[in-house]
Amino acid sequence: MxxxxxxxxxxxxxxxxxxxxxxxxxxxxxxxxxxxxxxxxxxxxxxxxxxxxxxxxxxxxxxxxxxxxxxxxxxxxxxxxxxxxxxxxxxxNKGYFAGIEFFVDERVLVPRSPIAELVENQFNPWLISDEPRILDLCCGSGCIGIACAAYLPDSEVIVSDISVEALQVAEINIDQAGFYPRVQAVQSDLFSSMRDMKFDLIVSNPPYVDAEDLAEMPAEFFHEPEIGLGSGDDGLDLTRKILQQAAEFLTEHGVLIVEVGNSWPALQEAYPEVPFSWLEFERGGDGVFLLTKQQLEQHFS
CATH class of the missing domain: 1.10.8 (Helicase, Ruva Protein; domain 3)
Known part of the structure; x- marks a missing residue:
């Protein structure tokens, strides 16, 4: 026994x-x-x-x-x-984000981003539209985009990911929340399927773990999809692409918010001239930056 x-x-x-x-x-x-x-x-x-x-x-x-x-x-x-x-x-099969329960399995990362605090505060003061169009880029389970729809009831949201398996989970959560068609899932390699869409807010928690940290992660993290964690030697491969492309898909007063976690010093070093606004959180967390459309156009056009 x-x-x-x-x-x-x-x-x-x-x-x-x-x-x-x-x-x-x-x-x-x-x-x-x-x-x-x-x-x-x-x-x-x-x-x-x-x-x-x-x-x-x-x-x-x-x-x-x-x-x-x-x-x-x-x-x-x-x-x-x-x-x-x-x-x-x-x-x-339960994950929690911004006080909301989500279905999760090993097709997606477990929700745990400090961006939840921004969602709960309705992205005040940066999001100024009364009926915002929001893109949750690299959405995984869809938790950020679906939470945006919950806290901003007049918003329209697209949750997007390159992973078809991740989008299957996101669609479960959209159905569970009852938000379709106000929230829709789109399979896309970053902005490739966005065409002429414009958004008041692009928010993203993309893969950002550098190669060294990825190799040294505790065993628990190896249950998560590697595609959702690693992003090149310095963790910034996808973030660089987002910075280069995002301005085209923002409205005139639109903003980009991206989490890069522990890779934020590498990002700051790579772009010392870019005026990243590093956001602060009452409940802890760091490595989340904000840039306006104008700042993106100035430095990445």
């Missing part, structure tokens, strides 16, 4: 399973970076999500006893998290 079978025989309540999972996660040295940052929060999230319970489930109810089927369900998830180093979002 292994430890998981022994656990099923001795653990009975929600609290028991949270405590057991947290201890095992700590003991086995998991990496946290897909929604939580410590073993306890990860274990709470796993148990509640696997039981289809809300994140604000009353603590007083944590003493509820579980039936055998629920116990086996939880132990299987705990085992998978530890032995396969699979991110929690891929076990539960």
């Amino acid at each position: 292994d430890k998981y079978q022994q656990a099923a025989a001795s653990l009975n309540t929600i609290t028991d399973y949270i405590r057991f999972a947290a201890s095992e996660f700590e003991r086995t040295g998991l990496y946290y970076g897909h929604g939580t940052d410590n073993a306890w929060d990860e274990s709470v999230a796993l148990v509640l999500q696997m039981l289809e319970l809300p994140s604000d489930y009353p603590v007083v109810m944590f003493e509820a006893r579980l039936i055998d089927e629920e116990k086996q369900h939880l132990l299987s998830a705990i085992r998978t998290r530890i032995e396969e180093r699979k991110p929690l979002a891929y076990i539960t």
Whole structure:
């Protein structure tokens, strides 16, 4: 009888399973970076999500006893998290962005961008149109674009990605949100399918991990599609193309917002003359820049 079978025989309540999972996660040295940052929060999230319970489930109810089927369900998830180093979002098929739940699987990255804070603030003060047209470029699960539609109810949004598999997930999320046709998915290699479209906001969380960081990532990240992570030796191959092309697809007062994460020093070094506005976040995060259409035309035309 292994430890998981022994656990099923001795653990009975929600609290028991949270405590057991947290201890095992700590003991086995998991990496946290897909929604939580410590073993306890990860274990709470796993148990509640696997039981289809809300994140604000009353603590007083944590003493509820579980039936055998629920116990086996939880132990299987705990085992998978530890032995396969699979991110929690891929076990539960639930990702969260700007307070909204999204379907995710291994066709897309797990949502975790600080851009969520900009969405929640409706991109104030940079987005001035009352009925903005928005492009979520390199959209993956579509979480940024769909969240834009939720927080800006008069907007029209295109979510775009080169990956057909990623767009399949994005379309699931568009349907789940009930936003079609106000949000539409378009398969495109960056702007190649945009034709004569103009946008008030282009927002992108493209691949930006440099080759060195990609090789040294914890095991959890290797469950994510590499096409969504790496972008050349310095992590900026796609960002350079976006900078060269974006102005053509912005309205007169349009803005470009792009996350480049830890590659921001390399970007600043590559373009020292460009007046990047590096955005700040109350909840933490960095490496997100903003440029206007005029700035793009001046430096990249």
